[in-house]
Amino acid sequence: MTAPAPTYGGYSETEMRHVLQQACRTVGLDSEGAEVLRGHTNAVVRLRHNPVVVKIARRGSRYEDVERTVRFVQWLMDLGFPTSPLHDVPQPTVIDGHSTTFWTYLPQPEVPVTAQQLAEPLHALHNLPSPPMHLPEHDTVAAIGQSIAAAYVLPAATRTFLSERLERLTKELDGIDFLFPETVIQGDPQHRNALHASPTVVLCDWDTVTLGHREWDLATIEIHCRRFQHGAEQYRPFVDSYGFDITTWPGFAVIRDLRELRMICTNARKIASAPHTRSEVERRIDGLRQEDTSMLWNIL
Structure with a gap:
């Protein structure tokens, strides 16, 4: 039996790559060669040519929820709170009804967080x-x-x-x-x-x-x-x-x-x-x- 094709955030890889490409193009980023980091919940992708991680909200996610998350993190950043920072582009970006956010890539050492x-x-x-x-x-x-x-x-x-x-x-x-x-x-x-x-x-x-x-x-x-x-x-x-x-x-x-x-x-x-x-x-x-x-x- 052929194993089912993996999905990323509920999307097929073709769908996910389409949303990624269009979202990156909208904000002036390059999606060529992007690497999927995680996909069980949201699709989380690291761009190859920009120090950015792109998160495509899981299929069925509401725009209002993603937009609220962006506003909340912007508030944390204004406070100087230790949060993963948003990349400085207008967001969320919506492609075919799917919300996408952009985050500054933080290189990680081999040692995991404790x-x-x-x-x-x-x-x-x-x-x-x-x-x-x-x-x-x-x-x-x-x-x-x-x-x-x-x-x-x-x-x-x-x-x-x-x-x-x-x-x-x-x-x-x-x-x-x-x-x-x-x-x-x-x-x-x-x-x-x-x-x-x-x-x-x-x-x-x-x-x-x-x-x-x-x-x-x-x-x-x-x-x-x-x-x-x-x-x-x-x-x-x-x-x-x-x-x-x-x-x-x-x-x-x-x-x-x-x-x-x-x-x-x-x-x-x-x-x-x-x-x-x-x-x-x-x-x-x-x-x-x-x-x-x-x-x-x-x-x-």
Whole structure:
């Protein structure tokens, strides 16, 4: 059997290259020889002839959401916040209904970003003043429900299991008292959503920025350390630098389980355009059935 052709942000390579070429031409950049860096969510492409990374929003993304992300990052840049910088061109650029943004390329060393290096910019984010634009309210429960509904490639019994788990955790969430007031949260802070920018580290990938409780961000850091082989040797230094250990909070288990469920269901929704991820998603779901919180996950 012939393996399905890979897609980038939900596009075929031909579609993706067409949008890339037209978007670059619109702002005076050269797309010849561009290299795809990532494609599971958005299509992220590094230009060969310009120090620029181009992000083509995932198929179905709303222009309003991409435009809000651009305005938010421009605000961060004006504040001097450690963020991956936008390239200085008018954006977003829309080609055939698909929004494209342009970012300054930051060369990366071989050594990956550590959890501890995320602590300082994440703490700064959680203590920002109110942004001058409207940000959506963080709603993990709704996001999970939408992903389960869209994960039509999974068997009905699996979707029922996921829905019942969501229902139980939602009831438990209602009884939680958060420690911190609502603030700006990144939504998916992790090692791959940060970049070296000597001598510091900057945050990137702002598509999930919302107003919410920082406990969601802190639980995400813990999950990535535990699930993706970074381990306690990275998590403990993060705690020491940030100044708070989310695992000591009584509500942690519920937040952890909801956050992991969202990560799994988001990837389940994408199986149709990334069929090579199915076995890993199903393995993670089996881990949920067994209540296995120590299973290592493979990066998708």
